[in-house]
Amino acid sequence: MSSNPTVSVFGASGYAGALAADLVQKHPNFKLKAITSRSDAGRKLNELYPHYRVAQELEEFDINRHGDVDAAIVAYPHGAAAPIVKELIEGGVKVVDLSADFRLRDQATYEEWYVPHQAPELLADAVYGLPELYRDQIKHAQLVANPGCYPTAAILALRPLATELEILDVVIDAKSGVSGAGRAATDKTHFVAVDENVSAYGVPRHRHTPEIEQELAALGSPVTITFTPHLVPLDQGELVSCYVSVAGGVGGELEGMYEDYYEDEAFVELATTPPGVRDVRDTNICRISVHRDERTGRAIVFGAIDNLWKGTASQAIQNLNLMFGFDEGAGIS
């Protein structure tokens, strides 16, 4: 392994891929090799995103030309990602996949919520790329499934409760900026549709639901959740508001419990008042506050992230740092 491993971003014309390319280019340890795009091949990335200042040209993906690279960030849609991930893995490339294709460990669950799986044989070795939970496994993984943006915030927000107590029921009401809906220009992402508006979508079955349930169960709280995202008029940022019923109700121990879990985590920040998404804009940080609703015995937990950063691209870098033995925060602090 060279001291400056090469990294390519496949699918770099979307919001997450473009930011990933920018972060790789600025990274002190990695070298950006190629960037690809089906829709925008031939254009330079800084034409699409002047603020990223990545002057490299987007190419059409070709495994023969692009397979020779130390690592890849794959930013393809779910379903489309699995085949290219498979080719890369077989070629010995380390992969962080931003799609949902390798997040759900159970193939049947994936196929219930998404599409038939194109590379189920890789599921067993894929690691769920939430470093705060799976740091050691990520270090030794060849394939890391980068978590969804909502699951990242929700799982970090609920982790101490799910582990220390028994979660009986949880309602997660999430609010996301429009970059979460992707770069496609549609009736839903038109400025006039979003401005001065707020509404729910994906009701009542958003695809991030089983991903959150999988990890809560892994932490010790198997529970069927209610998860409802909303679109709000801002560009980057995501807030999850979690209403949690635990066996016996919560007492006064909540803040200490969260400190135990997170005081040594560089990218989790505890606050005593509800966090705003502005507090974490353009950072890899998840900012969390936990509150006791003494009238109902519920815990109320808020988690704020930047959906493009900790929710996607900078978390991919965090994973790559772990996979290559670099400082976990290199290039994203």
Added chain:
Amino acid sequence: MSSNPTVSVFGASGYAGALAADLVQKHPNFKLKAITSRSDAGRKLNELYPHYRVAQELEEFDINRHGDVDAAIVAYPHGAAAPIVKELIEGGVKVVDLSADFRLRDQATYEEWYVPHQAPELLADAVYGLPELYRDQIKHAQLVANPGCYPTAAILALRPLATELEILDVVIDAKSGVSGAGRAATDKTHFVAVDENVSAYGVPRHRHTPEIEQELAALGSPVTITFTPHLVPLDQGELVSCYVSVAGGVGGELEGMYEDYYEDEAFVELATTPPGVRDVRDTNICRISVHRDERTGRAIVFGAIDNLWKGTASQAIQNLNLMFGFDEGAGIS
């Protein structure tokens, strides 16, 4: 009673009072008499709010000069409203009070959540001004307590469930535009604090909680709720997302149940997809959709209103219309 009753707005320099003055001025049946303001006396209302085009001057309130009027809309802060309401009531004026002072029928509950009550003797005759629930009582009331903005949306959204089924538990996650925080310029309402942000406030004890609980109980579902509002970067508009557990879980009957309650209501609109606050901007309409979450047995109900209109000022006009025997939608359709 003359055919054009006079109406004054006391406390007309805030957002709700100013809109109320505008609506009265444009009303086909009412005549705007006086508008008052402690902080802005001597200024014309259209200097503060050019878009309302009310050229009348704001005066300092004086019961001797202002008591001779057929009706009053009182837009004072809670606690400050009760004394002036009392003076007006004693003078025979019909009053719609926008504050919280007469919304809670139980004095002790009011004093637990607010301040000592200045006119508890009026509580027995005050009518809660949600026309869809108390239309007949409003018609004969001298004092109507205009509901809070969040309770308006929440109660209308939950009414069929609370009446027809037994609500066991409900989480209400609300999102409000910044006009809901009032006209005072503060660190919280500064553009730069709100823009690109979303965060919760009033956690875990927002004052609209007992008001919602009072009405759910009156409908047949006494329940301790969890209510959490959030501030979102828009000016007018409010969405409540209600997650409701009912005895036995909900079945497929939800849409029909809601139609039964609302098909004849001019200001409640049922939608099959989640409503956006843009859909009801500058209207007296509450737009509602109800969904069944079959995985958990919950009902998920969304209610969207314009917090300044149905949430406050136009609902006050709706109440005045009823109190004077006019068409319920006069001046607000």
Added chain:
Amino acid sequence: MSSNPTVSVFGASGYAGALAADLVQKHPNFKLKAITSRSDAGRKLNELYPHYRVAQELEEFDINRHGDVDAAIVAYPHGAAAPIVKELIEGGVKVVDLSADFRLRDQATYEEWYVPHQAPELLADAVYGLPELYRDQIKHAQLVANPGCYPTAAILALRPLATELEILDVVIDAKSGVSGAGRAATDKTHFVAVDENVSAYGVPRHRHTPEIEQELAALGSPVTITFTPHLVPLDQGELVSCYVSVAGGVGGELEGMYEDYYEDEAFVELATTPPGVRDVRDTNICRISVHRDERTGRAIVFGAIDNLWKGTASQAIQNLNLMFGFDEGAGIS
């Protein structure tokens, strides 16, 4: 002529056409007959625009079915409008055309800035639909060319100067909300592209330039102007900032001069401080302030309108009111 003339809106799925349909439906004197759309035929208008509450279905345009109507508002793109306008005119229908096709009296100028003209024989009888300038001609016109949004604000802002003084040079720097860019979902109208952004477009030759020049010349000031529009992150609203050099420089007479022109105009409002677009949102009003820059001898004039209202749809109603002899402000006050 019946007392309730029928009006159809052809091209009602765009922002301007949809608002026009809404205004016709609410109008006390007109009756909305048909609404058409090429792209959305078969859908109800309130599916596309819930806030307009026009439940009528969009049809495919067919002159045989749709020609029998008293008046039409045509909301087609430039070039596409002329042929349908011609058919309607020949059928005796009164037409307000929202496109640019009949705004420029000189065919060659139109063809230099747009496309070959499809119905130049109608140009001689078309009236430029700015009521404040051409009220009498509009009353007797069969074909009214509704002005562009920028020209509406700019011409009203400059009219007194262009008439009373000799304008030597004018720079018009305009700012528009995103609805001015139309309903099409594109990279330019995506929320994330517009939010937190401001930039110029149409540099240096925006098509509204010759329209403004035509009318300034007609008022007595033939001048080559510089006109540059900018996109700002808001939905509705347009501000023109006009920097005007006049022969001899301006003196202290400006405010009086503007009052002379506009004190009797119901839809022009003079302000002493620079107007904001919020002041005129959802109104047919153009709000103007004029200032003397004594260091340069320039006049600085600001004009604010709602681009969808006075800039397009409500001005179309104002024109229809004149064409049918109704109160000029009916349905738009």
Added chain:
Amino acid sequence: MSSNPTVSVFGASGYAGALAADLVQKHPNFKLKAITSRSDAGRKLNELYPHYRVAQELEEFDINRHGDVDAAIVAYPHGAAAPIVKELIEGGVKVVDLSADFRLRDQATYEEWYVPHQAPELLADAVYGLPELYRDQIKHAQLVANPGCYPTAAILALRPLATELEILDVVIDAKSGVSGAGRAATDKTHFVAVDENVSAYGVPRHRHTPEIEQELAALGSPVTITFTPHLVPLDQGELVSCYVSVAGGVGGELEGMYEDYYEDEAFVELATTPPGVRDVRDTNICRISVHRDERTGRAIVFGAIDNLWKGTASQAIQNLNLMFGFDEGAGIS
């Protein structure tokens, strides 16, 4: 001089001072010593600005305690800055002053537009801190007057024209995000006042006017300008649109002329299409495009900056880098 000079920020609770403190804290060569604030002494900066993550406490300024520092960034209001700057200069501290107090070389001009000058004896040695113009002088200066945000963008946008050609007249129409209006919560900065709005302010005599004129004259084009700023609904970002008449009109040489001036400047970026403020958000870059309006012979130049970065705080760091012999882009690239 140690290899890590200490820097204090006096007046660190405003937007510019807070960002300056954050940039100093992250800087590879400087060490943040103290931060002060009159209004917020005793609070930690990250309570006011969670996203800056500067945990240091704001102190009350005291020259005895705070005078022992290598350099200071002074973020006081104009008038209030001069006395503290004088104390620091006399104590041998290198100062970058963010106020207007030392920008205008002519005392009389300063006093015409601002207030009586408190330290005119320092004017002769103060250097105008626009590195692209005064790089060499800044390297040897003890007192650098950091430019105003509008002048930064305007002077950079006009520099090649002002130097190579003779500017006869220029209209500068500027648009700024709300952070430019400062942190004070007022009627003007309330979210509801700014949202969905755009309007001019400071008409017709904004205080940045003489600063721009001073530098254009220094470049060879003494000219009386018209400068009008507007407030637009975004947080950070500033665009100047400059309409320039030059002797003889402009020809086709514009782009080459700009390249000559800026191809070696790390923080000036030339674009072929009009820049948006999003393109430079959170950067020290001024992005410029120049266009020829052949109909009028004018040049149209756009310059976009982030008002808090290149417009204030990061430019202060750029100046400090020069003053201490560090890489000009250290800590701000």
